Amino acid sequence: MVVGTLVTTVLMAALLVGVMAALTRVENWRSYAPTVGGGGTVSETTHEKPGGIVRWLTTVDHKDIGILYGAFAVLAFAWGGVAVVLMRFELLFPAEDFIGANLYNGLLTTHGITMLFLFGTPILAAFSNYFIPLLIGADDMAFPRINAIAFWLLPPAALLIWGGLIGAPFLEGVEPAQTAWTMYAPLSVEQTNPGVDLMLLGLHLSGVAATMGAINFIATIFTERGEDVTWANLDIFSWTVLVQSGQILFAFPLLGSALVMLLLDRNLGTTFFTTDGGGPLLWQHLFWFFGHPEVYILVLPPMGLISYILPKFTGRKLFGFKFVVYSTLALGVLSFGVWAHHMFATGMDPRLRASFMAVSIAIAIPSAVKTFNWMATMWNGSLRLTAPFLFCVGFVANFIIGGVTGVFEAAIPVDLILHDTYHVVAHFHYVIMGGIAFAVFAGIYYWFPLYTGRWYQRSLAKWHFWLTMLGTNVTFFPMVLLGYAGMPRRYATYAVTAGPVDLFTLLHQLATLGVVLLVVGQLIFLWNIVQSWLEGPRVTDRDPWDLAETDQYTREFAWFADEKLPALTDGGEEE
Numbered sequence: 001m002v003v004g005t006l007v008t009t010v011l012m013a014a015l016l017v018g019v020m021a022a023l024t025r026v027e028n029w030r031s032y033a034p035t036v037g038g039g040g041t042v043s044e045t046t047h048e049k050p051g052g053i054v055r056w057l058t059t060v061d062h063k064d065i066g067i068l069y070g071a072f073a074v075l076a077f078a079w080g081g082v083a084v085v086l087m088r089f090e091l092l093f094p095a096e097d098f099i100g101a102n103l104y105n106g107l108l109t110t111h112g113i114t115m116l117f118l119f120g121t122p123i124l125a126a127f128s129n130y131f132i133p134l135l136i137g138a139d140d141m142a143f144p145r146i147n148a149i150a151f152w153l154l155p156p157a158a159l160l161i162w163g164g165l166i167g168a169p170f171l172e173g174v175e176p177a178q179t180a181w182t183m184y185a186p187l188s189v190e191q192t193n194p195g196v197d198l199m200l201l202g203l204h205l206s207g208v209a210a211t212m213g214a215i216n217f218i219a220t221i222f223t224e225r226g227e228d229v230t231w232a233n234l235d236i237f238s239w240t241v242l243v244q245s246g247q248i249l250f251a252f253p254l255l256g257s258a259l260v261m262l263l264l265d266r267n268l269g270t271t272f273f274t275t276d277g278g279g280p281l282l283w284q285h286l287f288w289f290f291g292h293p294e295v296y297i298l299v300l301p302p303m304g305l306i307s308y309i310l311p312k313f314t315g316r317k318l319f320g321f322k323f324v325v326y327s328t329l330a331l332g333v334l335s336f337g338v339w340a341h342h343m344f345a346t347g348m349d350p351r352l353r354a355s356f357m358a359v360s361i362a363i364a365i366p367s368a369v370k371t372f373n374w375m376a377t378m379w380n381g382s383l384r385l386t387a388p389f390l391f392c393v394g395f396v397a398n399f400i401i402g403g404v405t406g407v408f409e410a411a412i413p414v415d416l417i418l419h420d421t422y423h424v425v426a427h428f429h430y431v432i433m434g435g436i437a438f439a440v441f442a443g444i445y446y447w448f449p450l451y452t453g454r455w456y457q458r459s460l461a462k463w464h465f466w467l468t469m470l471g472t473n474v475t476f477f478p479m480v481l482l483g484y485a486g487m488p489r490r491y492a493t494y495a496v497t498a499g500p501v502d503l504f505t506l507l508h509q510l511a512t513l514g515v516v517l518l519v520v521g522q523l524i525f526l527w528n529i530v531q532s533w534l535e536g537p538r539v540t541d542r543d544p545w546d547l548a549e550t551d552q553y554t555r556e557f558a559w560f561a562d563e564k565l566p567a568l569t570d571g572g573e574e575e
Contacts, residue, residue: 049061056068059148060140060144060145060147060148061140061144062129062130062132062133062140062141062144062147063129063130063451065129065147065148065151066125066126066127066128066129066130066131066451067126067130067451068126068151069122069123069125069126069129069151070122070123070126070130072118072122072151072154072155072158073118073119073122073123073126074123074526076114076115076118076119076122076158077115077119077123077522079110079114079118079162080110080111080114080115080118080119081518081519081522083107083108083110083111083114084107084111084515085515085519086098086099086103086104086107087099087104087107087108087111087492088511088512088515089512090104090492091492091494091508091511091512092508092509092512093505094493094494094495094496094502094504094505095493096492096493099492100492101492101493102175102176102178103176104492105176105178105180105490105492106164106165106175106176106177106178106195107165107176108178108180108181108490109176109177109178109179109180109181109199110161110162110164110165110176110177111181112180112181113161113181113199113203114158114161114162115432116181116294116298116432117157117161117203117206117207118154118157118158118161118206120298120432120436121206121210121297121298122154123440124241124244124298124301124302124440125150125151125210125213127237127301127305127440127443127447128213128217128241128301129141129147130447130451131237131447131556132217132220132221132237132238132241133220133224134555134556134559135235135237135238135554135555135556136220136221136224136225136226136229136234136235136238136555137225137226137227137228137229137555138220138224138225138226139224140224141216141217141220141224142216142219142220142223142224143215143216143219146212146215146216147213147216149212150209150210150212150213150216151209153205153206153208153209153212154205154206154209156202156205157202157203157205157206157209158202158206159202160198160199160201160202160205161198161199161202161203161206162202163194163195163198163199163202164176164177164193164194164195164196164198164199165195167195167198168195173193173194174193174194174195175193175195176195177191177193177195177196177198177199178191178193179191179196179199180490182287182291183200183262183283183287184280184283184284184287185262185265185273185274185280185282185283186273186274186275186280188262188266188273188283189262189265189266189273189274196266197263197266197267200259200262200263200266201263203255203259204256204259204260207252207253207255207256207259208256210248210252211248211249211252211253213245213248214244214245214246214248214249214252215245215249217241217242217245218242218245218246218249221234221238221241221242235308235554236304236307236308236318236321236324236325236328237301237304237305237307237308238304239304239325239328240300240301240303240304240307240328241300241301241304243300243328243329243331243332244296244297244300244301244332246332247293247296247297247300247332247335247336248297250293250336251289251290251293251294251297251336252290254286254289254290255286255287255290257286258283258286258287258290261273262283265277281343281346284342284343284346285339285340285343288339288340288342288343289336289339291339291342292335292336292338292339292341292342293335293336293339295335295431296331296332296335298432298436299431299435299436300328300331300332301439302395302435302436302438302439302440303328303370303439304328305439305440305442305443306374306392306395306396306439306442307324307370307373307374309388309389309392309442309443309446310374310377310378310389310392311377311552312388312446312545312547312550312552313383313384313385313386313388313389313392313545314377314378314381314382314383314384314389315381315382315383315384315549315550316377316381316382316550317377317550317551317552318373318377319373319374319376319377320369320373320376323369323373324369324370324373326366326369327365327366327367327369327370328366328370330365330366331363331366331367334359334362334363334366335363337356337359337363338356338359338360338363338410339356340352340353340356341356341357341360341409341410341415344356344357344412344415344416344419345415345416345419345420353412354412357410357411357412360410361407361410361411364403364406364407364410367399367403368403371396371399371400371403374392374396375396378393386445386458386545387441387442387445387456387458387461387462387464387465388442388443388445388446389442390462390465391438391439391441391442391445391465392438392439392442394434394438394465394468394469394472395434395435395438395439395442397434397469398430398431398433398434398435398438398469398472398473399430399431399434399435401430401434401477402427402428402429402430402431402434402435403431405423405426405427405430405480406427406431408423409423409424409427418483418484420488420489420490421482421483421484421486421487421488421489422479422480422482422483422487422488422489423479423480423482423483423484424483424489425476425479425483425489426476426477426479426480426482426483427480429475429476429479430472430476433472433475433476434472434473434476437468438468441464441465441468441525444529445461446545447556448529448532449539449544449545449560450544450556450557450560450564452532452533452536453538453539453564453565454532454533454535454536454537454538454539455532455536455537455538455539455544456528456529456532456536457528457531457532457536460524460527460528461525461528463521463524464521464522464524464525464528466521467517467518467520467521467524468518468521468522468525470514470517471514471515471516471517471518471519471520471521472514472518473514474510474511474513474514474517475511475514475515475517475518476511476514478507478508478510478511478514479507479511481503481507482504482507482508482511485497485503485504485507487504487507494508539565540565542557542560542561542565543557543561544557545557
């Protein structure tokens with residue numbers, strides 16, 4: 001196991017060194033130098049961009065890197081989606097008769113880690129990279145080349161995370177990691193499988209990439225803002241990305257340290273998390289000190305997207321802007337004080353447990369502030385039922401369900417009953433799929449005219465929304481009921497329940513039907529985006545969403561009108 005892991009690591013390192021050596025020889029690399037006169041901005045490019053694949057391999061343009069992040073995240077989303085479809089069909093019937101328990105556990109692990117680390121964080125980085133410099137009046141990110149390096153760490157990280165699944169058919173002794181995404185000890189220590197080591201190395205690499213990106217966003221927002229952009233009028237999306245980046249600086253290095261300790265336990269005989277050393281609960285404390293802020297790392301920028309996009313289609317500005325900012329700051333701080341609510345069933349001191357329960361319930365207040373502000377923004381507004389607006393409303397509806405189920409789980413007596421059941425799966429996915437993905441779709445449709453210069457098919461976009469909304473609730477609401485019925489999560493099979501109706505089988509079949517609806521919806525989305533990007537009608541209006549009518553014409557569309565639209569309306573392509 002150790003030899004195989006070391007060989008793979010050396011080969012991956014050699015590949016990265018080779019890629020970096022090749023890139024240093026490429027001409028027309030963008031060159032940046034500080035401008036005279038302060039402000040911290042960077043100069044324009046000194047060379048034209050190269051064409052073809054060389055452009056994408058060597059670019060340090062924040063817009064290009066945003067598109068690269070988006071393409072990578074969509075591929076990761078597809079990988080994680082295929083995994084969950086296979087798992088759902090295994091659960092159609094109680095018998096273990098489709099993919100088997102071992103592959104089920106491997107897919108469960110890769111699905112969770114892929115969606116959190118390879119889809120969730122990168123897709124938000126896609127929006128942040130493309131739009132934050134435009135929103136704050138900066139020429140580019142503060143450190144453009146570090147920005148590019150942060151992205152190019154992700155593909156090798158993905159290959160390492162998926163290494164067990166990819167290598168299993170070809171390499172003897174290599175299997176998919178079967179630790180679940182939480183990697184609880186002692187299982188993660190004692191599982192003799194090089195796929196686990198590859199996954200841990202990939203996670204560490206993705207954490208380095210996220211930390212580099214966070215430092216860049218903080219530096220950019222602090223130092224690269226235009227002269228007319230102050231803390232008072234900084235847009236809400238940039239506020240949420242700033243708080244998210246601060247969370248990443250505190251959370252991801254801790255995860256990296258814990259992963260290194262876990263690798264040492266597995267390969268060098270240390271005893272950080274073994275039963276005769278530091279103990280498995282030490283891993284849980286370290287992991288969840290990262291893991292619960294990670295939920296808000298993933299959800300804060302989507303909240304920013306909703307707060308930014310929703311008012312554009314209500315005819316009103318965001319209600320209570322300052323309170324939305326304050327609640328964002330509160331979530332960033334409180335998210336580090338609730339981690340042990342994942343551990344209520346471990347037997348910790350009841351006094352300590354009660355304090356975590358209090359903070360876990362209190363953290364619902366800032367989220368409730370945002371929810372009521374969104375509803376107040378829509379109240380008596382002039383609503384336009386566009387695809388971005390529909391996805392914003394879907395986010396609010398799903399987030400309410402996810403939030404209410406989370407408040408129940410924060411109560412110790414309830415959590416002791418629902419812990420490690422499908423109720424937890426439903427709560428988490430209402431926030432992740434029902435919330436984050438909906439905000440992402442809202443952002444993609446809202447800014448589609450800007451980054452493509454074309455319009456999407458609006459009827460297909462609405463089909464995408466309704467299938468996704470229906471599929472999300474048909475998938476995850478039965479899981480709420482499964483949790484109350486006592487169905488444990490992470491099992492490839494289950495018992496037949498007594499009575500006139502086999503409740504477990506019926507609810508699992510409903511959830512699988514919901515996944516089928518979700519898949520159909522995402523295929524429509526993919527077709528719409530690709531076909532419209534290639535052949536959609538060109539945008540010819542400086543204000544494609546008619547934002548000026550409600551005094552909400554924002555900086556990024558001004559950039560579009562001044563820089564990109566002239567070339568498009570002349571029949572050319574963007575340089």
